[in-house]
Amino acid sequence: MFKKKGFFYELNKNKIMFLMIAPTLLFFLINSYAPMVGIYYAFTSYDFAGGLFGSPFVGLDNFKFLTQSGILLKLTINTLGYNVVFIILGNAVSIGAAILLSEVRGKLFKKLSQSIMFLPYFVSFVLISVLAFNMFNADSGFVNQLLKSFGLDPVDIYNTPWLWPFLITAFYLWKNLGYSMVIYLASIMGISDEYYEAAKIDGANIFQRIWYITIPMLKSTFIILLLFALGSIMKGQFDLFYQLVGNNGVLFNVTDIVDTYVYRSLKVNFDIGMATAAGLYQSIFGFVMIMTVNYIIKKINDDYALF
């Protein structure tokens, strides 16, 4: 402890830097580490009078209920399923859009379309729920008006569960396209023109240039984005799901993810023990997932590993 190069030596030498980072450390200690103590709720049948250690201990009963009722399985399938689709489609669409935009020569057109595609990223999720209502509600929704004008029967979209995986995915792509497209566009801009010149001389057409130069050069950007996405694969896009679906029970089977379940258990059903258990499951599952992915990547290529 009191060796010359020990902790206190460092503390003294870099007093000011320690002071500068202290608020941040305190922030994470209070906001992230302290609540970990509350994981204990997952093993209790919470009662409001009892508080943290006054509630009766029930062991694994909460988990048993969640597993046996099939809730946990449903939540896992939905959460993972949506995220996998989001990652695959999200990257494919934004890479596609970035390549197209990079081929466009008109400056004004390029700027304008990029701005428009970025617009949805800036608006709130509450507005998204207004948008969705505007388009999909049974009586006055735009979609049904359109169907009617073609002489087709209107559809009560808010009562048709099988449509929602598509709708939620569409809204996800719509909102995030601009953001991830910009990142890919920047990587494309960073590719040296010499490659393209050389390919042109060799007689490669535009599709060959895209396939053999652009796409391989996007690999490292893709991997970074992929790693970030995998890290939060058990976390859902809570805002998106909650604002689109809300407390519409008809749709829960296909739209409920861990985050919306936990939020409802807390705000609507006051199921503290159950909600904590589901949250803990989410955390552990996600943690194991990241560790595994990181381990595998480290084996394949150390440069890309997260830590």
Added chain:
Amino acid sequence: MMAYLIIMIFSLLCLFPFLLIISGSLTANESIIRDGFHLIPKVFSLEGYEMVFIFPTQLIKAYGVTIFVTVIGTLVGLFLITMAGYVLQRKDFKYRNHLSFFIYFTTLFGGGLVPWYIMLTTYFGLADTYAVLILPGLMTPFLIILMKNFIKSAIPEELFESAKIDGANDFRIYYSIVLKLAMPGIATVGLFLALTYWNDWFMSSLFINDVSMYQLQYYLYNTINTMMFVSQMATGTGVTLGRDIPTESTKMAMAIVVTGPIIFLYPFVQRYFVKGLTIGAVKG
């Protein structure tokens, strides 16, 4: 040519829902109920906006709360994030990797929503305070890492060393070198923070019961749900209440009034966003 066409379709798809809302806000309520939403108003009317501005007190209050929270949160957050980013990228700071991991670990594992909620309400007594709208959003590990990379790529290390030789202490170096040279990065992280605060509804929904403390977006959310309730009551019971209150057009007008500032600001702001994002992601 194909590229132009596809990009154009993408852009129109991005713009289209906004046009629907604008059109809805300018349509007479009865026309919405009778004819539904259309891209061009069938019966033009400003009654939705009139309704929004008849009792503007609540709306102005919500605007005030959101502006206050956004400004304070962004400034304080930036101050803390830049300091942390600076310290964590200093090569001669021995514990930088340990502390980075201390911060990063919180994205890997956490207590979850419920223990966090109980901690803040029961043990810190933050329910119904402005502090709870600001504090939890000040920092995220992602923004700290982003800032760390910005500073690392924007400022050569020799600059720190020469400043040290000239007798500047660490805070002085941070204050007079980092804050000036890392401006594009600071602008980007600041915009991220500001956007998150501005669009937040979740904090109000969890922690705020007092209507006069609602953030703008949660105020919108609540109004919409109340309107929905009113119009359902009206159709369900046959009471003509719904006829007097133009619920549908008011909802759309409210959405426009709440979203307006972002739409007007964003063409200017967007440039910095793109610039910052590209530095962070490409050099990452």
